[in-house]
Amino acid sequence: MTLKAYLQDKITIINDALDKYLEYKKPHPEVIYESMRYSVFAGGKRLRPVFMLATCEAFGGDSQVAIPAACAVEMIHTYSLIHDDLPAMDNDDYRRGKLTNHKKFNEATAILAGDALxxxxxxxxxxxxxxxxxxxxxxxMLCEISTAAGAEGMVGGQVADMEAEGKQIELQDLEYIHAHKTGALLSVAIRCGAILANASLEQQKYIGIFADQLGLAFQIQDDILDIVGNQEVIGKKVGSDIDNNKATYPRLIGLEQSKAKVQELTEQALQALELANCKDSTYLRAIANYLISRES
Amino acid sequence: MTLKAYLQDKITIINDALDKYLEYKKPHPEVIYESMRYSVFAGGKRLRPVFMLATCEAFGGDSQVAIPAACAVEMIHTYSLIHDDLPAMDNDDYRRGKLTNHKKFNEATAILAGDALxxxxxxxxxxxxxxxxxxxxxxxMLCEISTAAGAEGMVGGQVADMEAEGKQIELQDLEYIHAHKTGALLSVAIRCGAILANASLEQQKYIGIFADQLGLAFQIQDDILDIVGNQEVIGKKVGSDIDNNKATYPRLIGLEQSKAKVQELTEQALQALELANCKDSTYLRAIANYLISRES
Incomplete structure (x- = not known):
């Protein structure tokens, strides 16, 4: 199967499952379901759940069993975007070319839709x-996902990101932000895939390194795309991180060094993947390479 | 042991455990822990966790095992208060006589502290x-607590409450709001106490009825206190629900009928408690009676 067909297959599985899990149930207020579904089906790449399924299969597991956890991670990712976009946070009106949740509904509904997700x-x-x-x-999985999503993970990263705004920060602070704000959830998704395939502790360790290095590479690539990307392709205002005075890799170490860093991290990630000794790492490797060459 | 000593004992156990679970961990941003702890230790009555421990003991269980779940329910209760107080929701500056989280910190931190909790x-x-x-x-427990806290439970109740604002609503809509916004979490706390004590399905059913009736009685009592209460005692502006044009029992059926309803529900709750056939329901009954005679 080509990578494209493989990804499309997984995305369809995830979307169908999300549709089922988020089905509206009477007699509850319909607007909260509309709001949750609006953001869940707003064109996300399903990167985290696809990675979980692919990792599970790479270790010889049946990815069917990973569907609930994979959808859960996507719900957490979506809630974090809804809350990040709020006026009190990044105050974004658009995401992926569509109105953000609080612009489509209202602030209260957006907060509650995030909470419900x-x-x-x-x-x-x-x-x-x-x-x-x-x-x-x-x-x-519950323990690890809770840790990855909370104050020691994604929320901690978001707080650190807000604190850094408009300040001169060090590279290590930026690494903390990236590793936690976006890295933690991607990493736990990949690790859960391995756990569900009954990977050994040694294998879990190396796939964890793969996940962490790739996650950082992915985020630096995001920083780069924000500068060099094309507004139509990435669906938000190019350079908006700079407008917001956000700390990014290109700001701290320059564009070329950032690109070199992405390359270096990707190579380290692929080495760790080798050591994880998967049954078949073809698609994992292909997704990793696709991620760092993407344009959006 | 007197009821007061019993409650104090449980509250101390809960507070100590919450203090431990919410301990600050380096190198994460300290402010998110400060913000979480600020609201968790802002003088809550610990009603839900105390009920869980007391229910567990009433069915002959060891309430020690219920401490994590009891603290979890208190964290969920606290997060819901932080988010409800936000400017986009109820826009309250004070709760229990103290600044609300977003006034003490800021909106972004309050949203994230709620998410982290x-x-x-x-x-x-x-x-x-x-x-x-x-x-x-x-x-x-995880399933039931997730359902009770989410779109089919507490969040659904909050959405319905917002939608009802400024509108003429029916009694059944108000019952939906109360049963979900505040009732669901109290009810699941009590049911989890029974589950942890290995209560039979029959016992779980009756303790569930006890919980639901008592929860509604408790909320109507809250509505009543908002009208007749003393500002210093309840720590928020008396009549603020009326100012906000919020639907309440006294507004819909009058003060005297509301008091009669509290009495009736409490009696039904205590009958269900009888049928739940606890090993010793002394404290559960005492807490129930205390709740509906409280002045704050």
Whole structure:
């Protein structure tokens, strides 16, 4: 199967499952479901859930069992975007060329839709098939996803990002922001894929390094695209991070050095992937390479 | 032990555990922990966690095992207050006589502190002692707490509450709001206490009815206190629900009828408690009676 067909297959599986998990239920207020679904189906790349399924398969697992956890991670990712876009945070009117949740609905609904998605995420992990996955594995995923998403992970990264705004920060602070704000959730998605395939602790360790290096590379690439990207392609105002006076890799170490860093991190990630000793890492490697050569 | 001593004992246990679970961890941004802790330790009555521990003991269980889940429910309750107080929602500057989170910190931090508490809640449930509690029980709690807190529960109630603002609504809409916005979380706390004590399905059913009736009685009592209460005692502006044009029981059916409804619901709750056939329901009954005679 070509990479494109493989990705499309996984994306369809994820979208169908998300559609099912987020089905409107009477007699609850319909607007909250509309708002949750609006952002979940606003054109996300499904990077995290696809990575989880692909990692599970790479270790010889049945990716069917990973669907609930994969959708949960996508719900958490979506809630974080809804809240990040709020006026009190990044104050963005558009994302991926569509109105942000609070512009489409209103601020209160956007806050609550984010809250509901985050809550639903944990309920969705619980839908993992207990006949095929040991309860201890589900338990481990819940712990790790909670840590990756909370104050020690994604939320911590977002706070650090806000604190850095308009300030002169060091490279290590920027690495903290990237590793936590976006890296933590991508990393836990990949690790959960391995856990669900019953990968050994050694394998989990190396796939974790793969995930962390790739996550940082991905984020630096995002910083680069914000500068050199094309507004129509990435769907937000090019240079908006600079307008906001946001710390980015290109600002701190320059564009060329940033590109070199992406290359270096990707190579390290692929070395770790080698050491993780997958049954078949073809697609994981292809996705990784695709990510750093992407234009949006 | 007197009820007062019993409550104080449980509150101390909960506070100590919350203090431990919410301990600041380097190198994460300190302000997010400060903000989470500010609201968690802002003088809450610990009603939900105390109820969980008391219910567990009423069914002959060891309430020690309920501490993580009890703290989780309190974290969820606290996050919901932080978000409800935001300018885009109820826009409250004070709660329990103290500045609300976004007034003490700022809006962005308040949103993120709420998000982090909600996330931490699910991670905390996972800390339940697997040597003493069967994984299936932890799994059941996670499902039920997620449902009670999300779009089908607390968040759904908050959305319905917002939609009702300034509108003429029916009693059944108000019941939906109360049952979901505040009732769902209290109810799940009580049911989790029973589940952790290995109560039978029949017992879980009756304690569920007890919880639902008592929850509604509690909320109507809140509506009543908002009218007749004393500002210093309840720590927020008396009549603020009326100022906001909020639907309340006294507005819909009058003050005296509301008081009669509280009485009726409490009696129904206590009958259900009888049928739940606890090992010792002394404290549960005492807490229920205390709740509806409270002045704040």
């Amino acid at each position: 985050l809550t639903k995420a944990f309920g969705t992990i619980c839908l993992t098939d207990v006949n095929k996955v040991h309860p201890n594995v589900i338990h481990q | 909600l996330t931490k809640a699910f991670g905390t449930i996972c800390l339940t002692d697997v040597n003493k509690v069967h994984p299936n029980v932890i799994h059941q």
